[in-house]
Amino acid sequence: MSELFYNAAPNATRVAPPLPEPRRYPTQKPAQVYLFGTCVIDLFFPSAGLDAIRLLQREGIRVSFPQGQSCCGQPAYTSGYTEEAREVARAQLKLFAEDWPLVVPSGSCAGMIRHHYPELFKDEPETLAQVQALAERTYELAEFLLHVCRVELHDRGPAVKVALHTSCSARREMDTHLHGRALLAQLSQVERVEHDHESECCGFGGTFSVRMPDISGAMVLDKTRALKGSGAHQVVSADCGCLMNINGALEKQNEALRGQHLASFLWQRTGGVS
Structure with missing residues (x-):
């Protein structure tokens, strides 16, 4: 529950936090994307990663899969190891430098990059702009297929x-x-x-x-x-x-x-x- 609700007086009017702005999607499919495969897919479900690539390629999109990618940092982040999560995230930032969409076949990992990376780097202004740009071009796979590729x-x-x-x-x-x-x-x-x-x-x-x-x-x-x-x-x-x-x-x-x-x-x- 938000701090707003905890600190409100017993008889005060409780106002819900504002909803985020609806996401704006590109009007055209990109020619190339990155795929962030996730560590679980890499180790236990490689076929899911390959099928994600096939779905994207079928839409006429070239897929780049940087071999150095690893975890998004979510396990460390949600366990309270903020500095360790930041170092894991920093390693990923170096791999996705081009201004291509980052497609993730995992909603939780996509959520980590899109919503929590900016929080991780909020005190590093020299890195924050890069992080925010990556967050803005990060999509969960189903979201990307539906709203960017507009698959039929x-x-x-x-x-x-x-x-x-x-x-x-x-x-x-x-x-x-x-x-x-x-x-x-x-x-x-x-x-x-x-x-x-x-x-x-x-x-x-x-x-x-x-x-x-x-x-x-x-x-x-x-x-x-x-x-x-x-x-x-x-x-x-x-x-x-x-x-x-x-x-x-x-x-x-x-x-x-x-x-x-x-x-x-x-x-x-x-x-x-x-």
Whole structure:
């Protein structure tokens, strides 16, 4: 809760903080973009990164993937290690120097770069302008496909019911649940089903799942129970950290239901062609 609400007198009128200005999107597709692959995709879901590249290339966009990229710094930042997070972020800044959009197949990592990098460097005016420029050209993958590429998807798969899961920060910082829903709605044979824990955390939370394993385990149990009860044949998410947690829990439960990254789902559903 904001400081405004804590400090208000008991009978004072409570005013909500102003909403951010709607994001303005380019009117034309760029010729080239950077892809920030994320450490989880690099280590555990490389196919999601490759499918993200394929989706972008199909739109006629050249994709640059700097090999030196690593973590965005979010685990250190959310654990209170601000200086360590700043050093990780500083290393990434050097890799994305050209004025190309930075596309991220993870809403939480995109949110870190777009919304928290400026906070990290607010006391370094010599770096802040570069950080703010990078933040302004950072897009989550589904957002970029929908609002910058303006994709028109043609479904070539069989009828299927899917449940969409978005990570907490992705939902609240980058609106990826809205972008994901809009892309899935373009697929004529895909029915997105609701589940009563859609807006709730799966229990991963990066280091939270390590520091609070019992609470994390209870949360993912609630999440998987809701997913199984939804009637979905498949789970789709734009964040691989959550997928790793959800799929691991489903495997332990000996369930056939599994989650897949949105990029891979879209690529496979559309047959790899436009």
